[in-house]
Amino acid sequence: MKPLLGEKFIHNGEAVKLPLDFVRQLSLKVQQERPESRCDKVMDTLSGCALCLPNLTQLSSCCCCREHRPPLCIEIKPKCGFLPSSRHVTKEIKNQVCRFCMHQHFKLAHGKWKRLSRYCLITQPAISILSVSIQGGECIYSCKDDADVLQDLDELAQHLRPYFLPSGSLMNGHQSSKVVLNELIQVIVSALLSSWDPRKTHLSEGRVRCEASLLHRDLLRNTNHCLPKDCVLDKILGTQMLDNLDIEGLNPLFKRVEQHLQDFPKERSSLQIDGPYSHSFLEKIQKCPTEDDGSIEYAVGKVHQYRVAMTAKDCSIMITIATCGEEDGLDQSLEIQPSKPRFTYSVSILDLDPKPYDSIPHQSRLDSKIVNHYLRSTLPNNQELANQSVFLGWDREGEDCTLVFHPV
Ligand SMILES: O=P(O)(O)O[C@@H]1[C@@H](OP(=O)(O)O)[C@H](OP(=O)(O)O)[C@H](O)[C@H](OP(=O)(O)O)[C@H]1OP(=O)(O)O
Numbered sequence: 001m002k003p004l005l006g007e008k009f010i011h012n013g014e015a016v017k018l019p020l021d022f023v024r025q026l027s028l029k030v031q032q033e034r035p036e037s038r039c040d041k042v043m044d045t046l047s048g049c050a051l052c053l054p055n056l057t058q059l060s061s062c063c064c065c066r067e068h069r070p071p072l073c074i075e076i077k078p079k080c081g082f083l084p085s086s087r088h089v090t091k092e093i094k095n096q097v098c099r100f101c102m103h104q105h106f107k108l109a110h111g112k113w114k115r116l117s118r119y120c121l122i123t124q125p126a127i128s129i130l131s132v133s134i135q136g137g138e139c140i141y142s143c144k145d146d147a148d149v150l151q152d153l154d155e156l157a158q159h160l161r162p163y164f165l166p167s168g169s170l171m172n173g174h175q176s177s178k179v180v181l182n183e184l185i186q187v188i189v190s191a192l193l194s195s196w197d198p199r200k201t202h203l204s205e206g207r208v209r210c211e212a213s214l215l216h217r218d219l220l221r222n223t224n225h226c227l228p229k230d231c232v233l234d235k236i237l238g239t240q241m242l243d244n245l246d247i248e249g250l251n252p253l254f255k256r257v258e259q260h261l262q263d264f265p266k267e268r269s270s271l272q273i274d275g276p277y278s279h280s281f282l283e284k285i286q287k288c289p290t291e292d293d294g295s296i297e298y299a300v301g302k303v304h305q306y307r308v309a310m311t312a313k314d315c316s317i318m319i320t321i322a323t324c325g326e327e328d329g330l331d332q333s334l335e336i337q338p339s340k341p342r343f344t345y346s347v348s349i350l351d352l353d354p355k356p357y358d359s360i361p362h363q364s365r366l367d368s369k370i371v372n373h374y375l376r377s378t379l380p381n382n383q384e385l386a387n388q389s390v391f392l393g394w395d396r397e398g399e400d401c402t403l404v405f406h407p408v
């Protein structure tokens with residue numbers, strides 16, 4: 001992922017061995033802390049291996065030590081940043097509404113989420129804050145399912161006040177909360193959009209407006225869709241866009257690979273179906289023909305590209321910021337306005353586990369379920385269709401099992 005997402009955002013980590021007993025105890029502790037919706041996840045307690053990474057809630061050049069204020073760490077899961085433009089897409093709604101918005105309805109119906117979020121990366125310039133922690137691990141804000149969001153944000157603002165409002169400020173109550181949160185968001189956005197060369201900007205390709213976004217239309221109209229070249233969001237978006245066929249275009253290629261592996265099982269390893277994720281794997285991704293020439297190389301290249309794109313669609317960004325003085329003279333410092341505090345920051349990408357090859361059929365089924373559920377549950381014109389859906393071939397789970405008659 002490093003060559004694709006950029007050296008500076010990714011930490012290799014080091015594979016380390018851990019005593020199995022320690023891992024078992026850790027797993028028990030972690031399991032107790034998991035929110036209900038994530039209790040199906042378990043830690044791998046059998047391999048005895050772990051990845052040792054630097055603590056990304058801290059800054060390496062710690063000018064903040066002088067400041068007496070611990071750094072703030074903000075974690076964001078951006079999810080997919082574009083609408084498909086593949087000719088293989090069969091359902092028009094996928095060109096209008098992003099998967100994240102459609103998936104939310106599906107998750108709500110199945111009890112995974114308790115409410116719809118206003119977050120939609122496709123259309124909005126705003127940032128939805130997922131979690132903020134202070135160095136030392138104290139979490140001061142986290143997107144909880146059933147919490148009172150406004151009250152939580154007020155509490156968050158109280159914590160952040162010393163970072164963003166001068167100590168003598170007379171502002172208080174709701175007004176100051178608003179100012180403080182706006183300042184935080186400005187700093188986050190600046191870190192997300194910062195690149196080594198601020199003059200380089202480019203327009204993101206493809207359709208950029210998700211029609212299901214809950215954000216106000218006026219806000220959407222004024223949105224500028226430029227991303228500075230090489231900023232973290234640009235790198236992630238570019239990698240996500242390796243999925244240019246959509247799962248609907250990829251599925252037949254996956255079947256081609258499956259057939260090939262049945263005929264030539266020994267080629268599984270040279271085609272690097274299960275890795276290793278080496279230089280030659282990267283070459284298969286980068287040198288994949290642009291048009292389908294019917295070859296196995298094309299099919300494998302597209303499958304690999306899709307898996308890498310899926311990883312980039314599910315990664316997190318960690319931004320750590322600390323206030324600093326002018327005398328710190330750091331390379332990566334943000335000055336939002338000359339009269340306001342200066343910040344130093346670091347931006348990293350994490351959770352880059354490769355998505356397994358075997359998950360592709362699941363992704364294909366899930367895609368139909370999400371789209372069918374969305375069409376049935378949200379579009380008023382489809383209400384009648386929804387009532388008849390069982391007869392038309394949609395089962396209760398929203399899976400498309402339509403019986404298609406072909407002319408003979
Ligand atoms: O399918 P999505 O878009 O909901 O993404 C899943 C994530 O959901 P969320 O980002 O919370 O909405 C999901 O996150 P959570 O566990 O719900 O926090 C996982 O990251 C999942 O990956 P994997 O299947 O465990 O490898 C993710 O699954 P895939 O990326 O494999 O689809």
Ligand SMILES: Nc1ncnc2c1ncn2[C@@H]1O[C@H](COP(=O)(O)OP(=O)(O)OP(=O)(O)O)[C@@H](O)[C@H]1O
Binds near residue numbers: 042056350
């Ligand atoms: N290097 C790091 N420094 C600080 N915090 C980290 C670091 N790596 C991960 N975290 C925190 O731990 C969380 C879980 O990490 P990650 O998503 O990589 O693990 P995971 O194995 O996918 O978790 P799960 O078992 O829940 O699926 C991250 O969302 C982040 O909050």
